[in-house]
Amino acid sequence: MSVKLFCILAVSVRFSMEFSDWRIPANTIMCSILQNTKCEFKQNWTNAEGVKRHLDAGKPEIQFFYFCNENRTENCDQWVDENNVPIESSSKEDNLVNETFTIEKMSIQILGDYVKIPQEKGDKKLIIE
Numbered sequence: 001m002s003v004k005l006f007c008i009l010a011v012s013v014r015f016s017m018e019f020s021d022w023r024i025p026a027n028t029i030m031c032s033i034l035q036n037t038k039c040e041f042k043q044n045w046t047n048a049e050g051v052k053r054h055l056d057a058g059k060p061e062i063q064f065f066y067f068c069n070e071n072r073t074e075n076c077d078q079w080v081d082e083n084n085v086p087i088e089s090s091s092k093e094d095n096l097v098n099e100t101f102t103i104e105k106m107s108i109q110i111l112g113d114y115v116k117i118p119q120e121k122g123d124k125k126l127i128i129e
Contacts, residue, residue, distance in 0.1 A: 029126045033106040041101040041114060041126045048116045050076075051101055055112040063087060064117070067096055103128070 024030060031039035041051070050066035060081045068076035079090035093104035103110065106128070114126035 025125075027122065027124045029124055031103075031106070031126065031128045033108065033111065033128065036106055039103040039106060039126070039128060041103070041124070042099055043116065043124045044120075045096060045099060045101065045116065047118070047120065050117050051114055052117045053079075053110070053112050053114045055110065057111055058109040060087070063090070065094060065101075 029041060045067075048067065049072070050064055053063050053065075055061050055063065062082055063079045064082075064084075065079050066072050066076045075084050075086055077095065078092060079087045079094070081087055089109070091103070091105045091110075095102055095104075111128055114128065116123050
């Protein structure tokens with residue numbers, strides 16, 4: 001009996017590990033609003049202008065976070081819509097420090113896909129679920 005139980009358990013664990021590996025593509029970072037109080041998106045931001053997010057439930061659906069620098073000083077370090085209008089309901093605490101873009105407050109409104117702009121070969125994608 002214990003041998004059968006061990007075999008069933010071993011097959012189940014193997015299946016769940018393969019399923020998890022199959023679901024998460026390479027170069028993808030996952031954060032969960034159920035497990036995390038904040039999300040850290042780590043990668044090389046040297047040539048980045050900002051972050052683009054495509055939200056599942058939030059409005060507007062497409063949003064941008066441009067980093068402040070010598071070329072951009074207006075509407076930067078905050079979430080804006082496609083017309084570069086600041087989104088009042090978005091977090092004002094999200095930020096880039098060194099190689100980590102941090103989303104400080106996790107909520108249902110920010111579920112979606114996040115990518116660096118412009119995207120470069122080998123860049124990571126962030127999925128918040």
